[in-house]
Amino acid sequence: MSFNVAAMNNNNLSSVASTEEIRSHFPALNRQYNGHPVAYFDGPGGTQVPRAVAEAISDYLFHHNANTHWAYPTSAETDQLLLEARETFADFFNCEASEVSFGANMTTITFHIGRALGRGWNPGDEIVITELDHHANADTWRELAKDRGLTIRTVKLLTETGQLDWDDLESAINRNTKLMAIGAASNALGTINDVQRAARLAHEFGALVYVDAVHYASHELPDVRELECDFLACSAYKFYGPHIGVLYGRGDLLQSLDVPKLQPASNEAPDRLETGTQNHEGIVGAAAAVNFLAALAKEGAEGSTRRERLQNSFAALHSRGDELLKQLWEGLHAIEGVTVFGPEPNQPRTSTISFTVKDIPSEEVTKHLVERGVFTSHGDFYAQTVVERLGKVEQGLVRVGCACYTTADEVARLIDGVREIAKS
Ligand SMILES: Cc1ncc(COP(=O)(O)O)c(C=O)c1O
Incomplete structure (x- = not known):
């Protein structure tokens, strides 16, 4: 680095x-x-x-507003802006642009991924959640468990320290575990969890790791490679952007997931994750928020890439x-x-x-x-x-x-x- x-x-x-x-x-x-x-x-x-985010949104709506993939300039400009937004978030997450998808908010994205993953899970399969998590990363999985007859195991919070009980976490994961859902940081107590440690434990048993980084991403620059997670979701409105959710999903998973989708919609990742017409102005505004954060790095700390500027700013x-x-x-x-x-x-x-x-x-x-x-x-x-x-x-x-x-x-x-x- x-x-x-x-x-x-x-x-x-x-x-x-x-x-x-x-x-x-x-x-x-x-x-x-x-x-x-x-x-x-x-x-x-x-x-x-910040002004730059609102200006990016109004600039899109006033000058480039269109639906995607058609043969006229505003449509091509929209395609280009959405691609640039994915590239911006690839720098934000430290992943590929094709691993970035957008949605209404973190909760809706998580329900969607849950529905897709659940299609391959059956009674006897287990999901590990934690007491420390926002319910967007708990009840979404509980609802799926109801639909699919799955078992939920809940890792305890140690109230004196505000941290997870790691002994409990270790014993909650077993060979039936399909998913570990964990928050990177608690929106109530500010606790930052050791996601990499949880991910390594889960991966030992072949389970996937879904990270709620909504609170985390306002304070720490996510690094999905370092965290070793399979999915990571956040919301731009917590880091100076508009109300929109963003998801990192490991490339091979996004391409292979049995995701509910309309037949004519693209089957290529990441588009296959996104339902209907996207919130184009929100996506453009979310990218502007990331660029705003990167631009806070001053002379001598600009680095040679946007990722480096983000690292320095954060x-x-x-x-x-x-x-x-x-x-x-x-x-x-x-x-x-x-x-x-x-x-x-x-x-x-x-x-x-x-x-x-x-x-x-x-x-x-x-x-x-x-x-x-x-x-x-x-x-x-x-x-x-x-x-x-x-x-x-x-x-x-x-x-x-x-x-x-x-x-x-x-x-x-x-x-x-x-x-x-x-x-x-
Ligand atoms: C830690 C955490 N996770 C998830 C959410 C839900 O995010 P969204 O409103 O984007 O669905 C929130 C919202 O406050 C949050 O703070």
Whole structure:
């Protein structure tokens, strides 16, 4: 690899655009609420969008809008833009363009892949899921199990550490396992899982590995070769793009999968995975989001490829996120009555934190914060099992996530707001 994270850290992140410069790309950050500039901590639910992404979408709709594969310029331009988007995501995932397909969102893509895989599975076959996962990577497989008479095994979450119970994971996989479904990072607790380790265990038994990288991809650049997964799904709206899902699938699998499709539609991968007319403008916008992230790499860190620029940008943004995470973690921990969940900052994790304040319902906490222009999320975020295991079903969790535009000042405002609520 030609980039050097240590050197970048030493350069004090000057190799990536400053937070101030990054912020200038996001019109949403000019919003005021109740006399305060809005601080968006709702990134794990969906991030704000830079101008370049919205412009790419409107440029497509105004100047290139057409259906595919016809003999006139706008149709040919659409074909070309979709191809370029696949190439962009090939750099994002570290795979081939033919291994990239698009869909409505991660959940819909996962149902679709499940339906295809399930055609070859029968009673006695097993799927391993985890308690830490968003239900998009759990209930999709539970539904398939209902349809096909399959057995589900669920790996335990260790609530004290916010990490998976790896002994339980090892014992859940056996020669009947057809699929291991695992999240690369938890959208509720920020935990980053060792996907490669899970993949190696699953592959020993010939099982496939389906990775939910929706939360992960906003913080870490996926590398499907390094993760050794068979499928990896993410959603562009979590990393500064529009509402659309993207899937990596191993080339031979995408070509051979018995996927439900219309007879006249192309049978070539990756098109055979995509049903009906695609969200062209969304695909173009998603690629623009990846290019936006790559373009954050500054002189001296551009690398010679888009993948290298992405690596440099993500490495620098990760270091920035780590600083904000420490500030958040320490600030929240110091407040009496606040309980913070998930792995300690020195463990593999993203800069997303969930907490409770005394026994105040999470929605009430977020409403108080809104008065200060601080936008956070509450509830279970569809990571319902995590919230059940933490015993917080009634109260819910307050979730705050740092994004590339988050500042230390915003984190301080958040902590002040929580302190005030905890005092009341
Ligand atoms: C970790 C995780 N997985 C899956 C999903 C579902 O993604 P989508 O909304 O694209 O279906 C989400 C959405 O919040 C998520 O955070």
